[in-house]
Amino acid sequence: MRSTSLAAALACHFLACIFATQVVAQVAKEEPPQDGPMSVFHPKFGYLVSERNYRAGKLHGLSRKFDKFGNVLREETFDTGELHGIRRYYEAGVPASETIYVLGLAEGPYWAKYKDFEAKGQYLQGKREGKWTEIRAGKWELVRNFKAGVLDGLWERKNAESKEVLRLTFKQGELVGGTGELSQYAFLTRALAMKGDKLPPDPAVNYALKVLVRDVDLSYPETPIREVIGDLRERLSMPMYVDEQTLAAARISSKTPVTIDENSLPLFVGLHNMTKRRGLTFDYRYHALWLTTPQGVREWQDPTGIQSLKPAKGSPLEKALGEPAGFDFLATDFSDLAAVLKKQHGLTVNASALGFEAREGRPEKLRAGPFEKSLPLRDALGILLTLRDCRCHEKDGVLVIEPRERLQ
Structure with missing residues (x-):
């Protein structure tokens, strides 16, 4: 039975290093051998790409990867197909990080040092x-x-x-x-305010908070902020939108370029650092992140009327507003919205006050992902009406949608 101790892992590493020095000159093979070494060369330029060792058809012993100059990029040891020993990454031939593995699981101290970045911690059972x-x-x-x-x-x-x-x-x-300084992260504090021991569970808020504190790499050189939001929206599966009306009132274009180049940064910190230089920030509304201005955060009141709806208890509208939207509300034309809401939620909608231009087309050609479709219908409509610059109210059980005055 194989030992899982740290000492055994280190011993495996050093023995593998000794073995590797004996096989480095072997001729490369196209297919991995059952037992013994294998060298892989670049098919076009001929330089050594990697050296591996096998036992019974599985990686065993030292394995190394090289750059085109012959510098080691990665060095690790295996025990019958499982990482077992030290894994090192190199930068310009110098160790940049080190993790110890015991039978496939990271175990013990970890460190990394790359340019101006340093990290240290420890693992327990991976x-x-x-x-x-x-x-x-x-x-x-x-x-x-x-x-x-x-x-x-x-x-x-x-x-x-x-x-x-x-x-x-x-x-x-x-x-x-x-x-x-939590107050400078308005979107984070708003989300936190919707969570508490005395409040009902809110999966959408929990998801948003987990995404906001997640470590991300942000590299956007002079990139229009609208494109950045679109990319992050796709990468993180997080509803993110632009409050065009507020930006227009502040005479700021959503095409304004922003620059950030940070690695392993909590998302909420990165969003703040990226936008503050341009007089922008984010807010959390309708269970979604919105690009806006600090003044827009302070003065925001629901412009759509969706949060003010108080339908009769037990009515179809009351029931529907709390249910998951269940459809791609972003890709639905207003001309089709009434039929979709009738089919999905049994609602009667009157959008006759909207002109042809408002009823046709869809905002920014966005599509709702699985998470957005799971949002309560109240939030989905809040998002859609904001993007389409509309508002709603109830009249005799009918949901009435109409245009709203643009912000001055």
Whole structure:
């Protein structure tokens, strides 16, 4: 029976290194051998791409990958097909990160150092455990605590002078509170306000908070903010939209370019850093993120009337507003909306006040993903009416949709 101790993993690594020095000169083969070494060369330029070792048809021993200059990019050891030992990544021939594996699972201390970025922490049975620290020299320091791979406990972000600027608290992976400069992240505080022990469970809010605290790589050089939002919307499966009316009132175009180049950054921090230089920010409305202005956040009131609807208890409208939308409301023309809502939710809709131009077409040619289709119909309509610059009210059980005055 194979030992799972750290000592055994290290021993496997060193033995594999010795074995590798004996087979490096072997001739490359097209198919992996059952036993022994294999060298792989670039099919066009002929340089060595990788060296591997096999036992019984599975990776066993040292495995290395090289760049075109012969520098090692990655070095790792296997035990009968499973990572077992030290995995190292290299940058320009210098170790850039190191993780220890025991029979396929990361175990023990981890470190990484790349340019101005440093990280250290530890794994337990393949999952992050305890305190993890990440530093971007001269910019920020992030300290997080994990339990069984999920955020649990204190989360601290400090500035270049190591002064704490934001502190969050997590419990079993869920954000439950925060202090410090939390007010500058309006979209985060609004989402947090919709979550609490005395409030009913809200899966949409829980999902949004998990996405907002997720580490992401953001690289957008002089990219129109509308394109950035479209890309993030697709990457993160997160509803994200542009409040065109508020931006127009502030004389800011959604084509305004933004620039950011950050790695392993919590999304909510990245969104803030990316937009603040342009006088922009995000808000959280209708269970979605909206690009807007700080003034737009302060002065926002539901312009669609959807949140003010108070249909009779037990009526079809009351029931429908709390149900999942269940259809692609973004790809639905207003000319078809009444029929769709009748079929999906048994609602009667009157959109006769809308002109032909308002009734035809659809906003930005967007499509609703699975998460958006799962939003309550009240939120789905709030999103759609905002994008189409319309409002609604109820009259004798009928949902009336009409144009609204544009913001001055």
